[in-house]
Structure formats: structure tokens, C-alpha cells
Amino acid sequence: MDIHVSPQIERLIRDSLDEDIGAGDLATMATISAESRGTGLFRAKKGGVVAGLVLLDRIFYFIDHRVELRLRTKDGAQVTPGMVVAEAIGPVRALLLAERTALNFLQRLSGNATLTRKYVEAVKDFPCKVLDTRKTTPGLRTLEKYAVRMGGGMNHRIGLYDAALVKDNHIEATGSIAEAVKAVRRHAPFMAKVEVEASNLK
Helix, strand or coil, X not given: CCCCCCHHHHHHHHXXXXXXXXXXXXXXXXHCXXXXXXEEEEXXXXXXXXXXXXXXXXXXXXXXCCCEEEECCCCCXXXXXXXXXXXXXEEHHHHHHHHHHHHHHHHHHHHHHHXXXXXXXXXXXXXXXXXXXXXXXXXXXXXXXXXXXXXXXXXXXXXXXXXXXXXXXXXXXXXXXXXXXXXXXXXXXXXXXXXXXXXXXX
């Protein structure tokens, strides 16, 4: 259920920090002394499902390894307005430099998790599952699919390589559903199942 902060995710974090900070935070460097220390609280503005807390440690570490992070809850938890989900303690400059990037990840992933939970709750009395898709934000697929799991949903395929899904283009190219499925089975006999996207019952 948890996520491994892989080198790819670390690169994404570094790129996000670089995008925001650039040559430096002009206002913070001008007004906050290098010796100043403080505590930053991550407080939920709305109720929902939190996701992305697992990234905070790396986000702050890349700015200043002296920042100490304390999680007050965990990803997948239901939060209420005003609830503190995490706190960061350390040099104030570092807290302010990392703040927006940390919030961007938290807000986006928590939004995904919260909406997923809404759908999961809506169908909880039926024999079905809520799955995600490949329609993700470029570069954020692994994290957005993690957020879906935190909301109680399930991941479908990660990409084109880990599951075979026959769609209208494939059916048209081969002439029929049966021929498309046969073609996939010949090409990838290691696939335990082949899924077919249907547009109608027939």
C-alpha cells in the first residue's frame, strides 16, 4: 500500500523545487536571518483524505537536511478541517523555500485521494471496484496512482507495458475482437489475461 520514493520521484521533487526556487527566494533571503529557526504546521483546510505525506521528508531534505519532520497522521487517513497533519522544524529559510512545493504535492495528491474515496463510498454496497486509468498528469503517474490507492481505489495498468487492453483501434486493425485477442496472445503469451474495452453489450 505504501510507496517507495524512487530515484524517478526524487528527480521529480528536485525539478519541482528548482522550478519554484530558481536562483533563490528573494523575499525570504532579504527578510529572514540565516540563524532563525521555527516550526511550520501543515493544517488541513478542508475535510478529506490526505496523501503525499511520504514525500515531505525528501522535499525538506533537499533544501536543508537539518529540517526535522514530524507526521501527525499517515497517508490514507481521513482528516478534518483544522487538523495538523505534519510539522516541520528547522531553519525558517528552509521551511519557506520548501513550503510551496510541499503543499503542491500534498494538495494535488490529497485531492485525488479524496475524490477516489467519494466514488469508493458510493459503490461500497455493490460487487464492483473503483479503478484508475492512464489519464494522469505527465510525470505524476506513479504518485497519482498512489493517491488512488490511498483513497481506497485500485490501480489498473501503470502503462502500456504491464497489461494488454484491446481497444477500438486494435479491433479495427485486426477486423474483430476475436482476432485482436488472438494477436495479443500470440505476441505476448506471458500475459495471464487480455482485457477488451467494450462500448456496448453486443
